[in-house]
Amino acid sequence: MDLIAVLADAVRAAVGPQAAVFALAAVxxxxxxxxxxxxxxxxxxxxxxxxxxxxxxxxxxGAPLWLGVLIGLLMGFLLxxxxxxxxxxxxxxxxxxxxxxxxxILRLLFRSxxxxxxxxxxxxxxxxxxxxxxxxxxxxxxxxxxRFSLSGxxxxxxxxxxxxxxxxxxxxxxxxxxxxGRVIRAIRNDExxxxxxxxxxxxxxxxxxxxxxxxxxxxxxxLALASQAVxxxxxxxxxxxxxxxxxxxxxxGRVLGPVVGAVLFWLxxxxxxxLLRQAITSGVISDELLSTSDVGPIRLALVGIALILFxxxxxxxxxxxxxxxxxxxxKAEVAA
Amino acid sequence: xxxSPSGHETTQSILSxxxxxxxxxxxxxVDVDDFVVRxxxxxxxxxxxxxxxxxxxxxxxxxxxxxxxxxQLEGREVTGLPAYRLARQGMVRTxxxxxxxxDLTLEENVLLAAPGQRxxxxxxxxxxxxxxRRQEADNTERAQELLARxxxxxxxxxxxxxxxxxxRKLLEMARALMSEPRxxxxxxxxxxxxxxxxxxxxxxxxQVRAEGTTILFVEHDMDVVADIxxxxxxxxxxxxxxxxxxxxxxxxxxxxxxxxxSDEAGDDDSxxxxxxxxxx
Numbered sequence: 001m002d003l004i005a006v007l008a009d010a011v012r013a014a015v016g017p018q019a020a021v022f023a024l025a026a027v028x029x030x031x032x033x034x035x036x037x038x039x040x041x042x043x044x045x046x047x048x049x050x051x052x053x054x055x056x057x058x059x060x061x062g063a064p065l066w067l068g069v070l071i072g073l074l075m076g077f078l079l080x081x082x083x084x085x086x087x088x089x090x091x092x093x094x095x096x097x098x099x100x101x102x103x104x105i106l107r108l109l110f111r112s113x114x115x116x117x118x119x120x121x122x123x124x125x126x127x128x129x130x131x132x133x134x135x136x137x138x139x140x141x142x143x144x145x146x147r148f149s150l151s152g153x154x155x156x157x158x159x160x161x162x163x164x165x166x167x168x169x170x171x172x173x174x175x176x177x178x179x180x181g182r183v184i185r186a187i188r189n190d191e192x193x194x195x196x197x198x199x200x201x202x203x204x205x206x207x208x209x210x211x212x213x214x215x216x217x218x219x220x221x222x223l224a225l226a227s228q229a230v231x232x233x234x235x236x237x238x239x240x241x242x243x244x245x246x247x248x249x250x251x252x253g254r255v256l257g258p259v260v261g262a263v264l265f266w267l268x269x270x271x272x273x274x275l276l277r278q279a280i281t282s283g284v285i286s287d288e289l290l291s292t293s294d295v296g297p298i299r300l301a302l303v304g305i306a307l308i309l310f311x312x313x314x315x316x317x318x319x320x321x322x323x324x325x326x327x328x329x330x331k332a333e334v335a336a
Numbered sequence: 337x338x339x340s341p342s343g344h345e346t347t348q349s350i351l352s353x354x355x356x357x358x359x360x361x362x363x364x365x366v367d368v369d370d371f372v373v374r375x376x377x378x379x380x381x382x383x384x385x386x387x388x389x390x391x392x393x394x395x396x397x398x399x400x401x402x403x404x405x406x407x408q409l410e411g412r413e414v415t416g417l418p419a420y421r422l423a424r425q426g427m428v429r430t431x432x433x434x435x436x437x438x439d440l441t442l443e444e445n446v447l448l449a450a451p452g453q454r455x456x457x458x459x460x461x462x463x464x465x466x467x468x469r470r471q472e473a474d475n476t477e478r479a480q481e482l483l484a485r486x487x488x489x490x491x492x493x494x495x496x497x498x499x500x501x502x503x504r505k506l507l508e509m510a511r512a513l514m515s516e517p518r519x520x521x522x523x524x525x526x527x528x529x530x531x532x533x534x535x536x537x538x539x540x541x542x543q544v545r546a547e548g549t550t551i552l553f554v555e556h557d558m559d560v561v562a563d564i565x566x567x568x569x570x571x572x573x574x575x576x577x578x579x580x581x582x583x584x585x586x587x588x589x590x591x592x593x594x595x596x597x598s599d600e601a602g603d604d605d606s607x608x609x610x611x612x613x614x615x616x
Contacts, residue, residue, distance in 0.1 A: 174461070175458070175461055175462070178461035178462075178465075179447075179455035179456045179461060179468055179472065180455060180456050180457065180458055182440070182447065182456075183456055185439060185440060186437045186440055186444075186448050188439070189438055189439055189440065190435045190437055192419075192431070192435065193431070193435045193437060194437075194448070195399075195419045195420050195423070196397070196399075196419060196429050196430075197420075197423055197428070197448060197449045197512075197515055198420050198423035198424040198428070198451065198515060199420055199456070201420070
């Protein structure tokens, strides 16, 4: 078995564009769910409209890339309004139902035959991002040391992705440390109290939903650029749940939680994938017990187990301030 | 039947309401023809359970909608305004079941109520950092004073979730005062509070009145009402039965009937109403 290869695979995944995509989606979700308490199960829908908004305007209408990005953002903005305006006056659960349903409807709509003239149907569209990779300052070579290396194109998209993550994190940090952030954290606690103190809670919730949705739209665009493809079935409900998994692993309501979570998520996923494959091909695990095609689902199960362990031992994620022990001592101090 | 507000015409009304109705299906929960709170007073809204006090209270504060009627705050028409706008106009309420914002510290709880904080807008938060920081510094000073006034200054940095029930009542009042209300509406402030804390709360309420804030509170404990209020309004079956000084209202035969006739009021309340002394 080649453990260096396992490590290389894991590190490459953890710093790669995929992790940046998940981090972006989870930073947005953190603003919505972690701070404002909005149950948005439709991050995949925001990623879909972002990715398709950019891609379709570039490929179908010959728009320049920057315009495509703006259209992707506009689509995310409109989706947030569409979801938020009718549901945010209602109880929290309605938003959860509306978001998960809308994201699925969008996916089914985009893969339908009727929409194919615009959306390219089930197979989506590939190799449209030359405009983006033309800007690549790194050229075609390979960067890194030995097996810990990325191609110039991969490095370029990863860099852009992580810079966007940094921007989203900085924006979140500025906002949540401001009085605006105090209001949305208070809304998560008890919305009626906040209304009684003269704040238009509806407007605040809508702002949080829009901001988080825009971040997810950007994530969708990075994903489309990184894979040079948009296909409708990339944006299944699973993607929304992964965003939640990332957030829960890293730390809900912590500024850097989603970043830590995304790195951890991909580290776990890639390491277990690579390790299992190596073990099977080298005969450590026999073929009859497990074949390489089983690895995909099993690695997800492992992430699930990690999530359960986190819930049990560190409910607020890796960056949580509140370990069960700390909470207990805090209670004891107050009692004393 | 409704009696008109009795002869306190000398002071201006801060809150007045006419013909306010709230129906749930066939049931008319609130049907108040005429309701006035005089400025600078402590006014108690009493009545047996199910009288519609809380519903009326919720309608006035924008937490429930009215099916009919109009109400004015300091002469301004405020009928049907959403809760947050009523609060900005100076009409601030608390809740029967105290609601502290458990994850926020005590200081944050109070700061949240500060009016006109520019950093609460997204633009102001991002681009007016210097401006809101200055406001925040002033507000923090006031928040500390308020917390000290309610004996909570030691815990200013703790999350409100660690407070006891009584401390939460105090915090809620400090928070409401931070918003500089003209009219403070307290929904059963003494409910579930131990007798010693009731005294503390009453002292605080008197002090708030002394500073020029009018108080309207819902209560069904007669002792409390008689001790502290200037005016009493008694409701039953959604209507106003009597209005006047505590002594007047408690002598009113209809009020006594309403309390005696209700399953919820214990013999205690009835006895006290009948004039057998106000002290426990």
